[in-house]
Amino acid sequence: MSIELSDIRYRYGEAPALNGIDLSIESGELLALLGPSGCGKTTLLRVTAGLEFPDSGTVRFEGRDVTSISARNRHVGFVFQHYALFNHLSVFENVAFGLRVRGWRLRPRRAELKRRVHDLLELVQLGELAQRYPAQLSGGQRQRVALARALAVEPEILLLDEPFGALDARVRGDLRRWLRGLHDRIHVTSVFVTHDQEEAFELADRIAVMNKGRIEQLADPQTLYTQPASPFVCRFLGEVNELPTALHARWTGVDAADVTAFVRPHDLDLDADETAIAPARISAIRDLGPLIRVEAEHPLLSAPIVAVYERSRFPIGRLAAGATVTPVPRRWLLFRGEQRIDAT
């Protein structure tokens, strides 16, 4: 089922949380809402679910206007950040909840209900834990119960709020890949909120990067990374050096004073150069295993310049703390203010 959000506006008191959001999500797509905390991504998810009502704008499911329909009747699966499991009910009863609260006409018969709950528990690989209580489960298991519970009502839209936020790093990675696999099998239109760009890149078909209640860019991960529409998107998707004209003009050929070159650490070399006109001095070298990270101070910049080398590419002996170097970008993106400019 497709979702179309148009011109959604929402305020908390005085502060605008959503500032005219337009977004369409295709049927069967897995979309990430990515942004820093406070950018409005969770609010947007809750507006889609019907847990919050926008001040203006419309929410459509498959063309049908559902803006004024409450969460109860939107038929949307929602997974809460802290799971919100019913602590007084067993895992089985948690999953069965959505089926039990239906009107008696729609409620499945006992055997049917049992079969469906067990099928779902098998799907999330928790078949043996049906009689346990939420307090007896690990974080990852609780997350999967929450997912099974949301899927029990056979929603055509699944919304997940920071689905892996409360889990430790290892479990998070496993669950992420498992969720992607699950989505590929059941093809329910899914939207999840995250502040972790790695998570968004690994899971999503498309990513909407949000900032201050707006969508900065909506694209697939590759486009987002190689063609960021704004400095914000570029900064948010990972570490980036922002070189002023004096440091990049020689390589980019653009010497307008107000143009900044954004260079990823892996697209930058630090060349040992005793005769450099504007030299940087290496302040730290950190061995990260597969990668080696070098930081250099430059008088024109407040933040250190960062270059990351693959281990095999690292020029051993030529770079050492205190050495004078020239930053040499191999690939870059140019921005004038908020505007992307194409130099070549």
Next chain:
Amino acid sequence: MTNLRKSSSALRDPRWLRWGLLTVALVFVGLFLVLPLLAVFGYAFEKGLAVYLASLVDEDARAAIELTLLVAAIAVPVNTVFGVAAAWLVTRFAFRGKNLLLSLIDLPFAVSPVIAGLVYVLLFGAQGWLGPWLAAHDIRIIFAVPGIVLATTFVTFPFVARELIPLMQAQGSEQEQAALTLGAGGWSMFWRVVLPKIGWGLAYGVILCNARAIGEFGAVSVVSGHIRGLTDTMPLHVEILYNEYNRTAAFAVASLLALLALATLALKQIIGWRMRHAMPEQDVA
């Protein structure tokens, strides 16, 4: 889980201070709580079991017991429904005047029960605002059972709400939102999600409310009119008997109230214990 009750040895006071404080506390409890309680039962049984039982099956005593139970049977459910509704309103919605409502819920605790009783007399009494209208329609409130019910309800008003508000605030509303997205209506949400979560806290509030409803003296005394066999509740009946120098009968009825108090305390302990154990620790992962 770390045992928080175990205090640091650095904070342990010297032996003489600990024993001194303990002695003071025990003497105090003995003098002001245990001794009076023993006295109640001592006087009640001073003329033997037969007189004790006779005092309780006396017609006026039975009428007082029945009236007290009737009043509690009305006031407690009313305040339970109100308390749950108010706690829900206060914890789940933001609205203008919320702080005012919270203060008003506490009003019966702040106001002397005698004043509460007087207010009802001024409202519904023969000389009161609504007195003439009530008299014209032959409705009796003051010096009759409705007045006693009203006064008791007023005085016991905050117990349930006060117990539930902090509990529901602490629990938050995420589970209710989850129930909502799963298609639960208001009714099934209340029975399946809210009530199980607040159950023990609610029980706790209800028994406190009940204890107060049965034991209330001041407010009821003002509106009752002390008509024997008609508008006497148990506490009022005790006073009347005592004023008539019928000490044994007075303490026999009083012993029932004391027993009720003990039962309430026991229940309160059990429920308090269940509340602590019914809530599995939420790990903050």
